[in-house]
Amino acid sequence: MASSDFALFMGQLFRKPHQVVALAPSSAGLCAEMVAELDPDGGPVIELGAGTGNITRAILDAGIAPENCHSIEMNPEFCDHLRDRFPGLNVYQMSAGECGDLPVENVQAIISGLPLLSMPTQLQRDILTGFTQKVAPGGQYVQFTYGPKPSVTKAVRDELNLSWRRSGKIWWNMPPARVYRFSHGEHV
Ligand SMILES: C[S@@+](CC[C@H](N)C(=O)[O-])C[C@H]1O[C@@H](n2cnc3c(N)ncnc32)[C@H](O)[C@@H]1O
DSSP: OOHHHHHHHHHHHHHOHHHHOOSSOOOHHHHHHHTTTOOTTSOOEEEEOOTTSHHHHHHHHTTOOGGGEEEEOSOHHHHHHHHHHSTTOEEEOSOGGGGGGSSOOSEEEEEEOSOGGGSOHHHHHHHHHHHHHHEEEEEEEEEEESSSSOSSOHHHHHHTTEEEEEOOOBOSSSSOBEEEEEEETTOO
16 A cells, blocks of 8 residues: 555544544455455446545456446545546445445445444445345445444344355454455345
8 A cells, every 4th residue: 555545544534533434444454355255257346435445456456347346435535536546447426325326237246445333324224225226136245344243233234134244353454354245135
Protein backbone atom coordinates (compact mmCIF):
# COMPACT_ATOMS: atom_id res chain seq x y z
CA MET A 1 0.00 0.00 0.00
CA ALA A 2 1.39 3.42 -0.96
CA SER A 3 2.20 5.75 1.92
CA SER A 4 -0.04 8.42 0.31
CA ASP A 5 -2.99 5.96 0.51
CA PHE A 6 -2.26 5.39 4.18
CA ALA A 7 -2.07 9.13 4.84
CA LEU A 8 -5.39 9.68 3.05
CA PHE A 9 -7.01 6.89 5.08
CA MET A 10 -5.70 8.22 8.41
CA GLY A 11 -6.74 11.80 7.52
CA GLN A 12 -10.31 10.69 6.77
CA LEU A 13 -10.37 8.48 9.88
CA PHE A 14 -9.48 11.57 11.91
CA ARG A 15 -12.17 13.73 10.21
CA LYS A 16 -14.97 11.12 9.91
CA PRO A 17 -14.33 8.43 12.55
CA HIS A 18 -17.98 7.29 12.59
CA GLN A 19 -17.88 6.49 8.87
CA VAL A 20 -14.43 4.91 8.60
CA VAL A 21 -14.55 2.90 11.87
CA ALA A 22 -11.24 1.05 11.42
CA LEU A 23 -7.78 1.48 12.89
CA ALA A 24 -6.11 0.87 9.53
CA PRO A 25 -6.95 -0.24 5.98
CA SER A 26 -7.53 -3.99 5.51
CA SER A 27 -4.31 -6.03 5.37
CA ALA A 28 -3.19 -8.10 2.38
CA GLY A 29 -4.20 -11.28 4.22
CA LEU A 30 -7.71 -10.03 4.95
CA CYS A 31 -8.14 -8.76 1.37
CA ALA A 32 -7.02 -12.16 0.01
CA GLU A 33 -9.64 -13.96 2.11
CA MET A 34 -12.36 -11.49 1.07
CA VAL A 35 -11.85 -12.31 -2.64
CA ALA A 36 -10.81 -15.98 -2.31
CA GLU A 37 -14.01 -17.38 -3.88
CA LEU A 38 -14.43 -14.88 -6.74
CA ASP A 39 -14.58 -16.39 -10.22
CA PRO A 40 -13.05 -14.30 -13.05
CA ASP A 41 -15.81 -15.64 -15.33
CA GLY A 42 -18.57 -15.52 -12.71
CA GLY A 43 -20.09 -12.15 -13.53
CA PRO A 44 -19.99 -8.69 -11.97
CA VAL A 45 -19.05 -7.80 -8.42
CA ILE A 46 -20.34 -5.00 -6.16
CA GLU A 47 -17.99 -3.58 -3.55
CA LEU A 48 -19.27 -1.56 -0.57
CA GLY A 49 -17.17 0.93 1.43
CA ALA A 50 -14.15 0.82 -0.88
CA GLY A 51 -12.11 3.39 1.08
CA THR A 52 -8.64 3.85 -0.42
CA GLY A 53 -9.03 0.65 -2.46
CA ASN A 54 -7.13 -2.17 -0.76
CA ILE A 55 -9.98 -4.64 -1.30
CA THR A 56 -10.68 -3.13 -4.73
CA ARG A 57 -7.07 -3.96 -5.71
CA ALA A 58 -7.58 -7.56 -4.55
CA ILE A 59 -10.87 -7.86 -6.51
CA LEU A 60 -9.13 -6.73 -9.72
CA ASP A 61 -6.12 -8.98 -9.02
CA ALA A 62 -8.58 -11.89 -8.69
CA GLY A 63 -9.34 -11.42 -12.38
CA ILE A 64 -12.43 -9.21 -12.25
CA ALA A 65 -12.20 -6.56 -14.99
CA PRO A 66 -12.57 -2.95 -13.73
CA GLU A 67 -15.73 -2.47 -15.80
CA ASN A 68 -17.23 -5.50 -14.02
CA CYS A 69 -16.52 -4.08 -10.58
CA HIS A 70 -19.03 -1.59 -9.10
CA SER A 71 -17.60 0.16 -6.04
CA ILE A 72 -19.78 2.23 -3.70
CA GLU A 73 -18.14 4.71 -1.33
CA MET A 74 -19.87 7.64 0.40
CA ASN A 75 -16.71 9.69 1.11
CA PRO A 76 -15.96 12.07 -1.83
CA GLU A 77 -12.20 12.20 -1.18
CA PHE A 78 -12.00 8.39 -1.29
CA CYS A 79 -14.10 8.38 -4.51
CA ASP A 80 -11.69 10.80 -6.23
CA HIS A 81 -8.79 8.63 -5.14
CA LEU A 82 -10.44 5.43 -6.42
CA ARG A 83 -11.10 7.01 -9.83
CA ASP A 84 -7.44 8.04 -10.10
CA ARG A 85 -6.09 4.73 -8.86
CA PHE A 86 -8.30 2.37 -10.93
CA PRO A 87 -9.11 3.63 -14.46
CA GLY A 88 -12.28 1.96 -15.79
CA LEU A 89 -13.65 1.09 -12.34
CA ASN A 90 -17.32 2.02 -11.76
CA VAL A 91 -17.23 4.32 -8.71
CA TYR A 92 -20.51 5.50 -7.13
CA GLN A 93 -20.49 8.19 -4.46
CA MET A 94 -23.61 7.13 -2.57
CA SER A 95 -24.78 5.26 0.51
CA ALA A 96 -24.45 1.49 0.49
CA GLY A 97 -28.08 1.41 1.60
CA GLU A 98 -29.00 2.22 -2.01
CA CYS A 99 -27.02 -0.66 -3.55
CA GLY A 100 -30.30 -2.16 -4.78
CA ASP A 101 -30.52 0.78 -7.24
CA LEU A 102 -27.22 0.08 -9.04
CA PRO A 103 -27.45 -0.51 -12.82
CA VAL A 104 -26.12 -4.07 -12.58
CA GLU A 105 -27.83 -7.46 -12.17
CA ASN A 106 -26.82 -11.06 -11.39
CA VAL A 107 -23.72 -10.18 -9.39
CA GLN A 108 -21.63 -13.11 -8.19
CA ALA A 109 -20.83 -11.37 -4.90
CA ILE A 110 -21.08 -8.23 -2.83
CA ILE A 111 -17.75 -7.65 -1.12
CA SER A 112 -18.21 -5.31 1.84
CA GLY A 113 -15.61 -3.29 3.71
CA LEU A 114 -18.37 -1.48 5.61
CA PRO A 115 -18.46 -1.22 9.40
CA LEU A 116 -21.78 -3.08 9.16
CA LEU A 117 -22.39 -4.05 12.78
CA SER A 118 -21.94 -0.46 13.92
CA MET A 119 -24.69 0.66 11.51
CA PRO A 120 -28.39 1.02 12.44
CA THR A 121 -30.49 -2.10 11.87
CA GLN A 122 -32.58 -0.36 9.18
CA LEU A 123 -29.44 0.49 7.17
CA GLN A 124 -28.22 -3.11 7.49
CA ARG A 125 -31.65 -4.25 6.30
CA ASP A 126 -31.52 -1.93 3.26
CA ILE A 127 -28.01 -3.15 2.34
CA LEU A 128 -28.84 -6.84 2.67
CA THR A 129 -32.17 -6.38 0.87
CA GLY A 130 -30.16 -4.83 -1.98
CA PHE A 131 -28.00 -7.95 -1.90
CA THR A 132 -31.02 -10.26 -2.30
CA GLN A 133 -32.17 -8.13 -5.28
CA LYS A 134 -28.85 -8.01 -7.10
CA VAL A 135 -27.24 -11.38 -6.46
CA ALA A 136 -27.26 -14.31 -8.90
CA PRO A 137 -28.43 -17.69 -7.49
CA GLY A 138 -25.74 -19.03 -5.16
CA GLY A 139 -23.97 -15.67 -4.88
CA GLN A 140 -22.44 -14.33 -1.68
CA TYR A 141 -22.42 -11.30 0.57
CA VAL A 142 -18.87 -11.22 1.97
CA GLN A 143 -18.26 -9.17 5.12
CA PHE A 144 -15.42 -9.08 7.63
CA THR A 145 -15.81 -8.36 11.30
CA TYR A 146 -13.44 -7.92 14.23
CA GLY A 147 -15.78 -9.27 16.91
CA PRO A 148 -17.05 -12.75 17.88
CA LYS A 149 -20.54 -12.48 16.34
CA PRO A 150 -21.68 -12.91 12.70
CA SER A 151 -21.21 -9.66 10.82
CA VAL A 152 -24.94 -9.22 10.01
CA THR A 153 -27.29 -8.78 12.96
CA LYS A 154 -29.60 -11.75 13.75
CA ALA A 155 -32.84 -9.86 13.08
CA VAL A 156 -31.78 -9.12 9.51
CA ARG A 157 -30.41 -12.64 8.95
CA ASP A 158 -33.72 -14.13 10.07
CA GLU A 159 -35.90 -11.72 8.06
CA LEU A 160 -33.99 -12.35 4.83
CA ASN A 161 -33.33 -16.06 5.37
CA LEU A 162 -29.55 -15.66 5.25
CA SER A 163 -27.27 -18.60 5.99
CA TRP A 164 -23.57 -18.19 6.60
CA ARG A 165 -20.15 -19.72 7.06
CA ARG A 166 -16.97 -18.07 8.29
CA SER A 167 -13.21 -18.16 7.77
CA GLY A 168 -10.56 -18.84 10.35
CA LYS A 169 -9.17 -15.84 12.20
CA ILE A 170 -6.90 -13.60 10.16
CA TRP A 171 -4.34 -12.57 12.77
CA TRP A 172 -2.25 -10.43 10.42
CA ASN A 173 -4.72 -7.56 10.40
CA MET A 174 -5.26 -4.58 12.69
CA PRO A 175 -7.28 -5.74 14.59
CA PRO A 176 -7.52 -9.49 13.75
CA ALA A 177 -10.68 -10.29 11.77
CA ARG A 178 -12.85 -13.05 10.35
CA VAL A 179 -14.63 -13.15 6.99
CA TYR A 180 -18.29 -14.22 6.85
CA ARG A 181 -19.98 -15.39 3.65
CA PHE A 182 -23.77 -15.00 3.64
CA SER A 183 -26.08 -16.61 1.13
CA HIS A 184 -29.75 -16.11 0.44
CA GLY A 185 -32.02 -19.16 0.68
CA GLU A 186 -30.55 -22.66 0.63
CA HIS A 187 -27.12 -21.92 -0.87
CA VAL A 188 -24.10 -21.46 1.43
C1 LIG B 1 -13.46 0.25 7.55
S1 LIG B 1 -13.34 1.35 6.14
C2 LIG B 1 -12.87 0.12 4.93
C3 LIG B 1 -12.06 0.66 3.78
C4 LIG B 1 -11.49 -0.38 2.83
N1 LIG B 1 -12.54 -1.15 2.16
C5 LIG B 1 -10.58 -1.35 3.57
O1 LIG B 1 -11.02 -2.49 3.82
O2 LIG B 1 -9.47 -0.96 3.90
C6 LIG B 1 -15.09 1.62 5.84
C7 LIG B 1 -15.42 2.42 4.60
O3 LIG B 1 -16.84 2.43 4.44
C8 LIG B 1 -17.25 3.73 4.06
N2 LIG B 1 -18.67 3.88 4.46
C9 LIG B 1 -19.16 3.96 5.73
N3 LIG B 1 -20.49 4.02 5.72
C10 LIG B 1 -20.87 3.96 4.41
C11 LIG B 1 -22.14 3.96 3.74
N4 LIG B 1 -23.30 4.04 4.43
N5 LIG B 1 -22.16 3.88 2.39
C12 LIG B 1 -21.00 3.80 1.69
N6 LIG B 1 -19.77 3.80 2.26
C13 LIG B 1 -19.70 3.87 3.60
C14 LIG B 1 -16.30 4.67 4.77
O4 LIG B 1 -16.24 5.93 4.17
C15 LIG B 1 -14.99 3.88 4.67
O5 LIG B 1 -14.29 4.19 3.49
